[in-house]
Amino acid sequence: MQVMISARNTEVSPRLEELVHTKVNRLERYLEGLERAEVHFFEERNPRIAEREICEITLEGHGHHVRCKGKGRDGFVAIDKAVAKLEHQLEKLKTKMLRQTHGNGEALREVATVDRVSPLVEPDIAQIVKTKSFQIEEMSPEDAVLQMDLLQHDFYFFRNAETGRSAVVYLRHDGNIGLIDESSD
Secondary structure, three states: OEEEEEEEOOOOOHHHHHHHHHHHHHHHHOOOOEEEEEEEEEEOOOOOOOOOEEEEEEEEEOOEEEEEEEEEOOHHHHHHHHHHHHHHHHHHHHHHHHHHHHHHOOOOOOOOEEEEEOOOOOOOOOOOOEEEEEOOOEEOHHHHHHHHHHHOOOEEEEEEOOOOOEEEEEEOOOOOEEEEEOOOO
């Protein structure tokens, strides 16, 4: 697996870099086909926050994107927490994929995303500063919730396999999940 390490407002020592490669490469035992990992370290600048070092890991492969963050007092603790979260997420994904593969003989398909950044026009008005284009996959609302969870997003846009229309699942403030489905009118 290709592992790319970057840092902002902090330094990655050779020992930490070696640990990152070891721990991230071990994640392949949970799910084969992982192609790339991006590991980004940064430091929270607020001195009142105890766990200031943050490690964000994004895994790509097997048609999936899985992301998580780990926070700690140093980079070693942060990577440990992030990898622990990823192990849990990959185990869930593997179980879901096995269930789907055995159920209908077809594994989940890849969702390709493209990021574009648009320039700021007026600084006083809230503007669209990032645009994403992606292929909308047809899936059940339950699968969309799983994808939302794996990406650690607050919402996920998809085509509802039950209705054939565009839909969004989202995380509600009370901790439950909401579903917005396009109307047939």
